Amino acid sequence: MESSDDSIPDNWEDEAEEVTQEEAASWKKEANYVFKTEADTVFTQNAYSSLLNQEEQLLSHYSNKKDSTPKDHLPKKEPIIRPKAEEIIEKLDKKSLISSLIGRDYLSIPYKTHVNIVFIGHVDAGKSTLCGNIIYKSKKIDSRIVEMYELEAKENNRESWWLAYIMDVNTEEREKGITIEVGRAFIETDHRVVCMLDAPGHKSFVPNMISGAAQADIAALVVSARPGEFESGFQKGGQTTEHILLCRAMGVDSFIVLITKMDTVNWDEERFRFIQNSLMPFLIDKCKLNPQHVHWIPISGLDGTNLLINEECGWYKGKAFLQVLDECEVGGKDENAPLRIPILDKAKEMGTVVLGKVEAGIVVKGMKVNLMPGFCEAEVQEIMGVEDEKIMFARPGMNVRIKLKGSDEFKSGSVLCDPYDFPIVSETFTVDIMVLDLLPHKPLLIPGYVCIIHLGIAVSECTFHSVISVSDPKTKKHVKASYIRANMRAKAVLRVKEPMCISVFSELSALGKFALRDEDITIGLGKILEVKDIL
Numbered sequence: 001m002e003s004s005d006d007s008i009p010d011n012w013e014d015e016a017e018e019v020t021q022e023e024a025a026s027w028k029k030e031a032n033y034v035f036k037t038e039a040d041t042v043f044t045q046n047a048y049s050s051l052l053n054q055e056e057q058l059l060s061h062y063s064n065k066k067d068s069t070p071k072d073h074l075p076k077k078e079p080i081i082r083p084k085a086e087e088i089i090e091k092l093d094k095k096s097l098i099s100s101l102i103g104r105d106y107l108s109i110p111y112k113t114h115v116n117i118v119f120i121g122h123v124d125a126g127k128s129t130l131c132g133n134i135i136y137k138s139k140k141i142d143s144r145i146v147e148m149y150e151l152e153a154k155e156n157n158r159e160s161w162w163l164a165y166i167m168d169v170n171t172e173e174r175e176k177g178i179t180i181e182v183g184r185a186f187i188e189t190d191h192r193v194v195c196m197l198d199a200p201g202h203k204s205f206v207p208n209m210i211s212g213a214a215q216a217d218i219a220a221l222v223v224s225a226r227p228g229e230f231e232s233g234f235q236k237g238g239q240t241t242e243h244i245l246l247c248r249a250m251g252v253d254s255f256i257v258l259i260t261k262m263d264t265v266n267w268d269e270e271r272f273r274f275i276q277n278s279l280m281p282f283l284i285d286k287c288k289l290n291p292q293h294v295h296w297i298p299i300s301g302l303d304g305t306n307l308l309i310n311e312e313c314g315w316y317k318g319k320a321f322l323q324v325l326d327e328c329e330v331g332g333k334d335e336n337a338p339l340r341i342p343i344l345d346k347a348k349e350m351g352t353v354v355l356g357k358v359e360a361g362i363v364v365k366g367m368k369v370n371l372m373p374g375f376c377e378a379e380v381q382e383i384m385g386v387e388d389e390k391i392m393f394a395r396p397g398m399n400v401r402i403k404l405k406g407s408d409e410f411k412s413g414s415v416l417c418d419p420y421d422f423p424i425v426s427e428t429f430t431v432d433i434m435v436l437d438l439l440p441h442k443p444l445l446i447p448g449y450v451c452i453i454h455l456g457i458a459v460s461e462c463t464f465h466s467v468i469s470v471s472d473p474k475t476k477k478h479v480k481a482s483y484i485r486a487n488m489r490a491k492a493v494l495r496v497k498e499p500m501c502i503s504v505f506s507e508l509s510a511l512g513k514f515a516l517r518d519e520d521i522t523i524g525l526g527k528i529l530e531v532k533d534i535l
């Protein structure tokens, strides 16, 4: 039944975003920036004097040209009125603020961009083996440790698994031969510092896989070419499609498909093309990936062919995995945006140390920060980079450990942000949701339906508050509805148990995309359209 004048207009997504931006703008105006500490005073003063310097330089530039420049081209010398702190922050870009804080122009030094790649795919596809081999071949591991792993694999009757042991570090993972936690290792390509996130393939550990996907810029989809293995991973119940959908839900737009175990099919091109043709419609048509952002490489994770350099595979003339990884497209991140670091983990190490990836803005040693949604004030005492080296500041994309001084009454999943510019904190928000399969005994999403939401790396219980509309699959027009069935696209209002840091998707995808899970299955994926700030 299509509603008449009160039907949802086609452009409701745009309208929803505008409302949020207006709300954000009015909040920003009302905000009262308070600079309490000495460090903050220096920060503000430096920013202020930098602003004055810019003005003076401009004036002297014009007065030196006095004779040749007509008078009315000169800017009028106005009495200088000290601007308010918030005006300074609005006028100056973040880079000059940071440069003045750390006293040198560090930010113009060329550097390698940082990217995270998550390895996804069905259980036993070969993810850990190929990650381990990349580390081994890049000589990032001591030969004595390799010998130890070889011995341990032999003792566990899993001789060929020693490469996987480089990523699978805990005893249970090694004894069972499966990944449980997201493994993490760093390598460097010519232009990038790459964090490899080895996600578990087993369906019991999908929540861990989602946390890996939420940190990723690129996905490496690992598919086994061994007869029968590709088929079981891609069929209903296999993890290949679920992992692809979850990565898309977490905002990953760039995929490298690694068709591995090619040694088991004698590097048969026909097998490679069969897998490629089977996966292509799902990636391009269903998941709406740009074909130019999907790369295909035949490899063997076990012997390392085509991992670092293109080797001995007559019919494949393309690049090796690390060469593609060095240059494939990743979405830009905004250095000048307010600081956002979703906290992945928190530990006590002579103070509180947090682990996270800088999603937006720049974090600088010595700056004041706030951990939201709990309003925990703290100071950045140390920043540690990928090799645990101490650094002065970190840019977007970088994985950092940060030692904090101050309150530690915050949970993992909180967001570390600027002291004067917080993300929206809310418990109720409007979403655009694509519903997948639903549980046989719970076939409708209706107000009151309770499930688990993975909002980036944060996890919470969530309830369907109301259903607004569903999209008619034929006309694509939204029609009023009071329930949602499997495989429908809909607009609904969700409510989480406790306030969370949330963003409209178009503003910051890291806090604006989500997956819904119920009883171990993924029931929906979506993005946030509108949020009511409760602060």
Ligand SMILES: Nc1nc2c(ncn2[C@@H]2O[C@H](COP(=O)(O)OP(=O)(O)OP(=O)(O)O)[C@@H](O)[C@H]2O)c(=O)[nH]1
Pocket: 121, 122, 123, 124, 125, 126, 127, 128, 129, 130, 160, 161, 164, 177, 178, 179, 199, 200, 201, 202, 260, 261, 262, 263, 264, 299, 300, 301, 302, 303
């Ligand atoms: N012949 C051959 N065997 C491989 C290759 N890659 C992995 N294997 C074997 O496949 C099995 C599973 O490999 P893993 O690397 O543990 O698979 P995984 O995808 O990390 O497994 P989960 O993380 O538990 O899902 C092991 O016995 C590996 O030795 C390959 O390229 N060729």
